[in-house]
Amino acid sequence: MADRDWDSPDALVLINVLEKMRARDGLTLARLQDGRNGVSAPLLGLAATRRYATVHNVELGPAALEVVGQCVRFTMSGTDQIVADAILALGLFADVYSQHGLDSRVVQALSADSLGRRRNALLVHWRRLHESMGHSPGEPPSDRALRGTTEREVLRELARQLIRREVYSVGSKSVVMPTPGENTANSTPALPKGKVIVVGGAVMDATFRTKNLPARETSSEAYGFDLSPGGKGLTQAVAAARLGLDVSLIAAVADDRFGQEIIHYLRDEGVDTSLIKIVHEARTPFTGVIEMELGDSIAVNWRNQMEVRLDVRDVDQRSHELTNCDAVLVTFEIPRETVQHTLALVHGEDDNRPLMIVTPGQPYPDEGISRHSLTQIDYLVAHAWELGRYAPAGQERFDPDPVARNMLAYGVETLCMLVNGGCTIYSESAHEAFSVPTFPSIYKESSAARDAFCAALAAKLIDNDRVFSEQAAFWAAAAMSCATADFPLSNSMPDRKRIEALLSRSRFTVKAAPVVPEPDPQY
The missing domain is CATH 3.40.1190.20 (Ribokinase)
Structure with a gap:
């Protein structure tokens, strides 16, 4: 697939969803399952999400959270991993950070219910977070660059990986979800x-x-x-x-x-x-x-x-x-x-x-x-x-x-x-x-x-x-x-x-x- 296809309408929709979900307490199960505003619908509608839900016999909310987590864990790397985990409050690497000596208060701040607090912990402990994950830290961005450039690029990469899983996982197109109220047993x-x-x-x-x-x-x-x-x-x-x-x-x-x-x-x-x-x-x-x-x-x-x-x-x-x-x-x-x-x-x-x-x-x-x-x-x-x-x-x-x-x-x-x-x-x-x-x-x-x-x-x-x-x-x-x-x-x-x-x-x-x-x- 050509690079320009990553900016297809579907990818742009996912980027918009991820930007909205990073606000407040982040990409949480409660927000994914909240059907009142429909913000999470594109994530829940991904065929990769539906496949995971079918294979593991779980609801779409937990499936979407797991699919996003797998993309961050296994298909992103370096700074992208660390930033995505923090701004979305996923908490994927909390154990890694703790094992490498980061204070528990810092680890908790990276999953706080305030995006501002998560950003601050990310920037203040930039070097330690990268070293814990085995990555070269480089110079941390300014707060303005983090908000205006870095986060946008990280979420674009995450959307790209979600689309990649969507397109390449041909088997996902075969998933048949039960209609509401259907007794699958x-x-x-x-x-x-x-x-x-x-x-x-x-x-x-x-x-x-x-x-x-x-x-x-x-x-x-x-x-x-x-x-x-x-x-x-x-x-x-x-x-x-x-x-x-x-x-x-x-x-x-x-x-x-x-x-x-x-x-x-x-x-x-x-x-x-x-x-x-x-x-x-x-x-x-x-x-x-x-x-x-x-x-x-x-x-x-x-x-x-x-x-x-x-x-x-x-x-x-x-x-x-x-x-x-x-x-x-x-x-x-x-x-x-x-x-x-x-x-x-x-x-x-x-x-x-x-x-x-x-x-x-x-x-x-x-x-x-x-x-x-x-x-x-x-x-x-x-x-x-x-x-x-x-x-x-x-x-x-x-x-x-x-x-x-x-x-x-x-x-x-x-x-x-x-x-x-x-x-x-x-x-x-x-x-x-x-x-x-x-x-x-x-x-x-x-x-x-x-x-x-x-x-x-x-x-x-x-x-x-x-x-x-x-x-x-x-x-x-x-x-x-x-x-x-x-x-x-x-x-x-x-x-x-x-x-x-x-x-x-x-x-x-x-x-x-x-x-x-x-x-x-x-x-």
Whole structure:
């Protein structure tokens, strides 16, 4: 979008709203919810606000306050952050200021119900505030320059970021807000709960958000940081719970303070933790993630499998639960022998055995699982690059289509190959492959998006009495798209309402791809 578009009528309206809201006690929840003057209506009407309200099941006022706060925290920097926080009385950095020794009276003055008092505290403590936030202070403006120039430019930048989130968050256009008085609890018929068990990893993610990666032997400043529970197993369990399934996680978790945080998080999300293996006197595995503005990321895993690991014996101890559920989701975060044993255990039951949905990321570095284990997978949900070792012999360049045919020849029932937010389905039970389109979003597909796909696929298969169809794949792809479009939110795993809202506005249909030739017998 060209720079001049930031001064569009919509942006100018937002600047005017923010200028009015900074007066008196600032941008408070009470003023946002005050419907008498309608000043806050443009903020409440933002699609980004409506999306946040829908995803988090909150009213528009708290949603607007959170969206503004996220823009100040994560997309503004330096002086802009500090000034926006003070003149709007947001109080976002009060803890930071206190930790760096600012007097409590100064911190309170920055959130006072008088704009003049907030301005005075900002100017008097300009240097200390910047140093607390790790920014170079520069010379403070005069009171006149602050009022006439600096504040105007800061609010213009904030309006720009709000418009940026509005325009680029394509998924926000799919949000359907309930009409006043609508009983959303009764709007969708209740579905019977399915029982799902996830076997995978539960770690802590240390996520640094940055605009640029530093060169070797240099460093760069991150504009955001988060320490939170993660791991594919944990995320798939949370995603399934959001879809109303009865979910248990089988994972190994240390008993240190981070492990306790993981357990509390899972319980808060409605995931049963009774099958988790607690490892005493061990350290929680960590993943270091460097995340870019549009969601693409790189990561370094420290699995600590010498201390924290799920063994074959641990699976045997939970065999009754594993063989008496509707679906088992397995990730390659656990040792290869444990994955293979889990597949054999579940697949050894009768025709009513649980469905097996497997995620092969990250692939094992030395070799894959055995060909016999591949025959025990009902649904393999993979990125193309994860399947490189299964390419036909002599293939000079990587071509995912022959690889997919090989996977079916090895015995995988259905391969869901994820590509750029959409997926292509190869299945032994169908006569032709078909592609499910992506729902456009400026954000890049994250690893969590696949976790949403796996959980949604399990949910739809359970809903449909295990019958797989193009519509089931489309629904799972929509869940993945919701997780991608909602990437800036701290909670991007969608519920059923969020998925249905996206589908209700979709212009896509599922179309069959050309018939896939039979695999070459030599492979």
